[in-house]
Amino acid sequence: MSLEPESAMSRTLYTYFRSSAAWRVRIALALKGLTYEAIPIHLLRDGGQQQSVAYLAVNPQGLVPALIEDGSTITQSLAICEYLEERYPSPAILPADLLQKTKVRSLAYVIACDIHPINNLRVLQYLKGPMGQDQQAVDDWYRHWVALGLQAIEAELERDKSERFCVGSTVSLADICLVPQVFNARRFKLDLTPFPRVVAIDAHLNTLPAFTYTQPAKQADAE
Numbered sequence: 001m002s003l004e005p006e007s008a009m010s011r012t013l014y015t016y017f018r019s020s021a022a023w024r025v026r027i028a029l030a031l032k033g034l035t036y037e038a039i040p041i042h043l044l045r046d047g048g049q050q051q052s053v054a055y056l057a058v059n060p061q062g063l064v065p066a067l068i069e070d071g072s073t074i075t076q077s078l079a080i081c082e083y084l085e086e087r088y089p090s091p092a093i094l095p096a097d098l099l100q101k102t103k104v105r106s107l108a109y110v111i112a113c114d115i116h117p118i119n120n121l122r123v124l125q126y127l128k129g130p131m132g133q134d135q136q137a138v139d140d141w142y143r144h145w146v147a148l149g150l151q152a153i154e155a156e157l158e159r160d161k162s163e164r165f166c167v168g169s170t171v172s173l174a175d176i177c178l179v180p181q182v183f184n185a186r187r188f189k190l191d192l193t194p195f196p197r198v199v200a201i202d203a204h205l206n207t208l209p210a211f212t213y214t215q216p217a218k219q220a221d222a223e
């Protein structure tokens with residue numbers, strides 16, 4: 001374990017204000033009180049700066065976020081969050097209890113593994129470009145997969161009667177994934193009426209500084 005004080009470490013986050021995956025990491029960093037230098041990667045400008053030679057050297061996947069801490073590069077938002085959790089355990093974003101922790105991961109994965117990847121910018125661009133779909137079809141695609149995922153999450157939240165947090169009584173990785181996804185659902189005008197627990201938990205989380213300060217509109221690269 002490093003004995004170096006946190007303030008002496010260097011930490012850089014490659015981010016894009018609208019990226020929900022980058023927002024997850026911004027929330028985790030904020031919750032843990034960790035400062036960083038933000039380097040914006042504009043996903044649309046210059047044909048997508050994530051495809052620049054310079055950025056591909058950081059993340060060969062050409063996706064944000066990427067975190068560099070003390071010279072080590074970490075990609076994939078959930079891997080970054082888990083890294084932060086292990087290195088800076090307090091406050092925890094994963095419960096100590098094994099089943100609760102697994103539940104948090106299950107909900108987080110519904111969003112990060114099942115909803116988000118098929119609604120990512122490059123997927124939507126592929127639908128519109130090579131697949132020849134119009135904007136209406138692309139938006140319908142987006143809303144369809146988000147609704148399906150939120151339906152499952154709502155059922156899980158209903159089963160546990162969750163009201164303020166997805167799991168238990170503190171912020172977890174599941175909440176960190178939920179808020180950016182709900183934000184994007186609203187951006188794409190998905191009707192959230194069928195998901196009252198999702199809406200209630202999102203509303204509560206959006207009163208907490210770690211969620212509000214990290215919103216897309218509050219980022220230096222926001223347009």
Ligand SMILES: N[C@@H](CCC(=O)N[C@@H](CS)C(=O)NCC(=O)O)C(=O)O
Nearest residue numbers: 019020021063064076077120121122
């Ligand atoms: N599974 C990755 C997904 C990262 C990802 O898809 N990021 C999006 C922004 S939310 C991106 O960089 N998209 C660029 C593109 O599609 O070209 C993670 O969780 O970090």
